Amino acid sequence: MGLAKIKLPTEIPIEIYPKPMEFVEEAKSLVDEARERKIVMRVMGGLAIYLLISGTKYEELWKSMERLGERVFTDIDLAAYGRDREKILKYLTEERKKGIYIVWQPSLAFYAGKRLIFYGSPERQEYKGKIVGRIPMVEVFFDKLRMNHEVPFKDRLEKGEYTLPPTELLLTKLQIVKINEKDIKDSITLLAAFEVTNSDNGINGDYIAKLLSNDWGFYYTFTTNLGKVKETVKEMRNNKLEAELADTIMNRIDRLMKKIEEEPKSLSWKMRAKVGTSKKWYNEVEEWG
Numbered sequence: 001m002g003l004a005k006i007k008l009p010t011e012i013p014i015e016i017y018p019k020p021m022e023f024v025e026e027a028k029s030l031v032d033e034a035r036e037r038k039i040v041m042r043v044m045g046g047l048a049i050y051l052l053i054s055g056t057k058y059e060e061l062w063k064s065m066e067r068l069g070e071r072v073f074t075d076i077d078l079a080a081y082g083r084d085r086e087k088i089l090k091y092l093t094e095e096r097k098k099g100i101y102i103v104w105q106p107s108l109a110f111y112a113g114k115r116l117i118f119y120g121s122p123e124r125q126e127y128k129g130k131i132v133g134r135i136p137m138v139e140v141f142f143d144k145l146r147m148n149h150e151v152p153f154k155d156r157l158e159k160g161e162y163t164l165p166p167t168e169l170l171l172t173k174l175q176i177v178k179i180n181e182k183d184i185k186d187s188i189t190l191l192a193a194f195e196v197t198n199s200d201n202g203i204n205g206d207y208i209a210k211l212l213s214n215d216w217g218f219y220y221t222f223t224t225n226l227g228k229v230k231e232t233v234k235e236m237r238n239n240k241l242e243a244e245l246a247d248t249i250m251n252r253i254d255r256l257m258k259k260i261e262e263e264p265k266s267l268s269w270k271m272r273a274k275v276g277t278s279k280k281w282y283n284e285v286e287e288w289g
Contacts, residue, residue: 006119009074009136016122018134023047023073024054026135030078031162037091039084040157044077044141044172046186048163058193064240065185075137079153079164082142085113092118092138096130116140148282149175149218152211159200166194167204171211174225175218177282187229188236192245196252196259205256209263216265216272217281223260226253 009017027043028051034041043051050073053059080088118140120133145151151171159165164172170190173183195202212219230253237246265273272281 007122007136009071012122012136014070017071018122018136020050020072023076023135024051026133027051027076027078028162030076030138033096034088034091037087039080039087039091041078041080041084041088041140042157042160043163044079044145044169045075046182047073047076048169049186049189051163052166052169053189053193056193058189061192061241061245062189065189075139076135078138078140079145079157079168080140080142081153081157082113085116085142088140089116092116092140114142114146116142145172145175146283147172147175147285148177149215149221150283151175165200165204166190166202167200167207170203171208171222174222174229176225177221179225179228184225184229184232187225188233188241188249191229191249191252196255203252203256205259208256209259212260213263214266214269216269219260219269220277220281223257226257229253 024047027047031041031043042048050059050062053062116139118138120135120137122134122136141153144153151168153164153168156165156168163169170187173179173187173190176183190203196205197203198206200207208222212222230250233241233246233249233253237243241249
């Protein structure tokens with residue numbers, strides 16, 4: 001059994017790097033075949049946002065932002081339920097039958113069952129006698145995203161066809177303490193494409209407000225980042241963003257912020273708020289190289 005040589009996305013020469021549509025087609029195929037196996041999996045991250053806005057008027061906005069330059073996408077992130085952990089491990093490493101590629105090579109780091117990491121090979125090497133996927137990395141997160149803050153998936157995955165709902169996608173983007181330009185651009189795209197509502201037809205502001213009302217740390221990071229998104233929109237107005245669309249996004253940010261501030265806070269939230277940022281309010285993120 002030969003092992004494929006592991007290469008991080010940034011180490012892969014651009015001339016053999018998978019095209020954006022390879023990521024799109026393979027992500028959808030992974031979800032479709034999982035569904036046939038009664039496994040619930042949904043796409044996360046920037047790729048999920050692209051899947052949601054592809055073919056709409058917001059696709060041009062997304063492309064104009066050039067969120068990752070030439071590479072566009074670096075991996076396929078998937079959300080799933082912990083009950084399917086063993087089935088997913090077998091599915092992705094042994095039993096894949098459809099899709100563009102067959103299997104992925106599992107990482108040795110399984111993060112205590114919280115998430116699984118798999119590596120592909122752009123050179124189409126083999127693992128267990130089958131061709132390894134060209135997508136550089138596939139990550140599966142179980143039950144919740146555990147990064148700087150926790151975004152729960154319980155009873156939420158089924159609300160999207162191929163992706164996490166827009167609500168969770170925004171939460172996963174704005175939970176990042178050291179937020180970067182890519183994540184701000186992704187958040188702008190989400191807020192341009194989806195209305196802030198009190199249901200899951202758009203960005204569920206009521207759900208977000210309720211979640212943050214029990215966790216001051218997450219509230220602080222999320223609202224701080226939401227402010228950064230608004231400032232970026234102001235800067236982009238009449239440049240990369242038409243004035244009308246920029247105003248729409250800023251109004252949605254204001255509406256979401258109002259919902260968050262007006263939601264009654266728990267006692268633990270109030271007690272933690274008194275401590276503020278003098279004590280670390282977020283979790284350190286594990287990195288796997």
